[in-house]
Amino acid sequence: MTLVSPRFIGINESAHDLLIGNLFVAGISVPLYQLHVLDKIKLDNPEKMSVRQVEKIANELIENFDFWVEEIKTSELFESEVEDLECSAIFKCYSHLYKTKEDKVYLQNYCEEKELFAERLKNYSLKKNIYFEGWFIEDNLDNEHPACLAASILAKIYFNYHLRELKSHYGDIGTCGRDDPKTLSFIRERLKCLPVIVRHNNPFVKRLLGLN
Numbered sequence: 001m002t003l004v005s006p007r008f009i010g011i012n013e014s015a016h017d018l019l020i021g022n023l024f025v026a027g028i029s030v031p032l033y034q035l036h037v038l039d040k041i042k043l044d045n046p047e048k049m050s051v052r053q054v055e056k057i058a059n060e061l062i063e064n065f066d067f068w069v070e071e072i073k074t075s076e077l078f079e080s081e082v083e084d085l086e087c088s089a090i091f092k093c094y095s096h097l098y099k100t101k102e103d104k105v106y107l108q109n110y111c112e113e114k115e116l117f118a119e120r121l122k123n124y125s126l127k128k129n130i131y132f133e134g135w136f137i138e139d140n141l142d143n144e145h146p147a148c149l150a151a152s153i154l155a156k157i158y159f160n161y162h163l164r165e166l167k168s169h170y171g172d173i174g175t176c177g178r179d180d181p182k183t184l185s186f187i188r189e190r191l192k193c194l195p196v197i198v199r200h201n202n203p204f205v206k207r208l209l210g211l212n
Contacts, residue, residue, distance in 0.1 A: 007032060022162055
């Protein structure tokens, strides 16, 4: 019988609070015997790195570890709450990477209240009959645990590829954040007929539309 090494599973997201574009949830599986490999990769906050640096590190992670990425399209956000879609994406990543009950899951908290996020995940796991033990859910895990940071880099590179496609079709739409003048200008110029790439249900977009 082949023994399966316990592993750290990091799960994180990219583009949660943006106004434009799809959302990406990524998971990465790091067997304990491969921790030294992860330590050699120079991980850093992807928001502080250039696109080229993120791509370089992401490629190293892809070459060395099992991973899974789920994409939540803006069109899906019209019909469902983002939190429900994220729960589904998180457990899809987990189901592809989970091997043994000794695995430990490190998940970045996306919500204002960690307890509410954990409760939502627990309820989802019970509804879907998914094993939900040994999970660590914290606000700053991408700064504290390398597997969680690695997952954020993978989610970021997938969003970067997606953003590149959007810009090739729509032109320079900025970073898609609420503080970016190019992003705000793109949305304000199209308020009468927002394109599908804009997250219509985002509270900030609703305010621009006069719905809040």
